[in-house]
Amino acid sequence: MLRAFIIEAAMKVSDAIATRRTIRAFKTDPVSRKTIEEIITLAARAPSGGNLQPWKIHALIGPARDELVRRVAEVRKQHPMGTTPEYHIYPPHLTEPYKTRRFRVGEMMYETMGIPREDKMARLNFFSGNWEFFGAPAGLIFTIDRQMQQGQWADLGMFMQNIMLLARERGLHTCPQEAWALFHPQIREYLNVPENEMIFCGMAIGHADESHPVNSLTSERAPPAEYLTVRETA
Numbered sequence: 001m002l003r004a005f006i007i008e009a010a011m012k013v014s015d016a017i018a019t020r021r022t023i024r025a026f027k028t029d030p031v032s033r034k035t036i037e038e039i040i041t042l043a044a045r046a047p048s049g050g051n052l053q054p055w056k057i058h059a060l061i062g063p064a065r066d067e068l069v070r071r072v073a074e075v076r077k078q079h080p081m082g083t084t085p086e087y088h089i090y091p092p093h094l095t096e097p098y099k100t101r102r103f104r105v106g107e108m109m110y111e112t113m114g115i116p117r118e119d120k121m122a123r124l125n126f127f128s129g130n131w132e133f134f135g136a137p138a139g140l141i142f143t144i145d146r147q148m149q150q151g152q153w154a155d156l157g158m159f160m161q162n163i164m165l166l167a168r169e170r171g172l173h174t175c176p177q178e179a180w181a182l183f184h185p186q187i188r189e190y191l192n193v194p195e196n197e198m199i200f201c202g203m204a205i206g207h208a209d210e211s212h213p214v215n216s217l218t219s220e221r222a223p224p225a226e227y228l229t230v231r232e233t234a
């Protein structure tokens with residue numbers, strides 16, 4: 001059954017990884033329900049400790065996606081940045097080198113569009129595109145049962161990465177979006193998410209608008225010397 005989903009001339013995993021990047025401007029070209037269901041079904045082959053498969057996902061396409069965007073836009077009129085998420089998106093006191101890495105990617109991103117640091121309004125306007133799935137025709141919302149611990153959150157991350165790589169194999173791009181966690185009450189209400197589940201994050205999925213300057217961003221990576229220790233001798 002799963003084999004039937006594997007497209008011909010599949011992209012190499014290395015190429016899918018190398019060409020995946022966060023896309024923040026999408027074309028309106030649709031993504032079919034069939035494609036989304038294929039990607040998610042295949043992605044669920046992700047490993048998980050004890051095979052718990054702790055992921056839950058809502059796929060929103062067409063009018064269903066538009067309705068979430070509309071509801072959140074309504075709230076944004078009064079609360080442009082939503083409410084406090086149910087979990088810490090970043091550690092409250094982020095230390096180095098993580099702090100600089102976070103700052104740097106933000107600066108690089110706004111630089112692609114010529115938006116300076118002082119232009120807070122232009123930055124907020126661009127950031128607000130998160131809550132329109134950056135124009136993508138489909139969006140995913142990931143939730144996780146509150147009883148789950150660090151291990152299961154890692155499992156969920158592997159599932160999400162599978163989705164992003166399978167999207168590449170189909171010529172699609174993605175944007176993982178923790179920004180949606182800021183509007184968890186509206187998501188919960190609209191999607192009837194039970195209280196025992198936490199709204200972790202969203203993901204835009206669609207065709208990249210290659211002409212938009214923000215999509216020219218290639219984020220940096222620290223060299224292996226900063227995070228890798230290899231030992232060959234005891």
Ligand SMILES: Cc1cc2nc3c(=O)[nH]c(=O)nc-3n(C[C@H](O)[C@H](O)[C@H](O)COP(=O)(O)O)c2cc1C
Nearest residue numbers: 020021022023024105130176177178179180201219
């Ligand atoms: C779980 C997760 C949540 C993210 N949330 C957002 C978000 O809300 N908005 C956004 O523009 N980018 C978001 N990103 C994208 C990161 O900023 C991006 O992955 C990072 O800067 C590295 O760039 P790259 O994905 O292009 O390699 C998120 C990434 C992850 C993994």
